[in-house]
Amino acid sequence: MYFTIPPHPALAAYIDAYWVSHATEDMQLCILPDSCADIIINIGSAKVMVGSQQLATYDAFTVGTMTVCNNSHHTAGSHLLGIRFRAGGMKILMGFPLHLLTDDHIPVSDISSEWQEQLQQLLETAPALATKISRLNQFFLSRLTIIPGPALRIQEGLRLIRQANGNIRTTDLAHATATGIRNFEKQFKEYTGVSAKTFCRITRFLATKAILRNTSPGQILQVALEVGYYDHAHLSHEFREMAGAPPETFLRQ
Missing domain, CATH: 1.10.10.60 (Homeodomain-like)
Structure with missing residues (x-):
């Protein structure tokens, strides 16, 4: 199961969509370059592999801008919540160094333990998906101050x-x-x-x-x-x- 949710209208210039993937069986997908970058949070009980690291529930990882097909493996039972940022959006809203993430998957904790803690605190106390999305919207809206x-x-x-x-x-x-x-x-x-x-x-x-x-x-x-x-x-x-x-x-x- 895969579906998308639009962001708050004020965020539409920076976030393309939130997305949810719930795999009922093992899947191998080729993700094509789309000019976007993602933060993906494990919202399920099953651990998710990112490279050689296992991510537990509410651990997050980044997917940088892709320039080639990215083979993505989703294991049965995985439940992911993604934030698909438009080009430039992740840098503007989170300050992440996009040039260090290109064609790579990196746990958010490796970039900033503070960001990992903030995302986890936002989501782990919001059992309903609608509440999770609402909290993410409010979080990113609070980041929209003066654009440099x-x-x-x-x-x-x-x-x-x-x-x-x-x-x-x-x-x-x-x-x-x-x-x-x-x-x-x-x-x-x-x-x-x-x-x-x-x-x-x-x-x-x-x-x-x-x-x-x-x-x-x-x-x-x-x-x-x-x-x-x-x-x-x-x-x-x-x-x-x-x-x-x-x-x-x-x-x-």
Whole structure:
């Protein structure tokens, strides 16, 4: 069982969704790059493995921004509550160093024991899921104070990248946000976990994947040119790197 819950409207720019996964059997899933980063809390009684570590009930771990397919194993009986942050959102709301989490799973206690304790205290005394979500909303709303200037510039850069479907140069982003190129690149990586160039690649990948769902065989070259790839081969190479499978896998059946 898997479902999502929208965040408080005031948090929608920073949190994409809360999600709940309750596995009734062992599952192996390929999680594709989506430009987001997650905090995942074990809300079940079964222990959860993260790397070589076992996480007990209400232990939490982070999943950084993914640049390749992430194979995720859910054991039967696992019950997880996730917070899916939009690009930049985890840095803004929690101050976590996204550039140190890229393509990795790290227990929250390894980053900050204080954050682990706060999340545990919020959730362990709230037996109902609705109460857990309400407490998380209130917690994150309390973190929304004055958004620092760098965060606003990165948010504008992200908007421009999405508007261009990833077809925009880092120098143009720096100029549009009135930031020196080196400062922009440094801040972008701190807030999103990846370089602006890599984020553009992820954005093109996501746009391509969405179009392929409604595309018939024989139209991939057309899709490649529409999204901004040089040709079919360029699209296929980029797609395989991120999805671990050729674009034909995602065509309309």
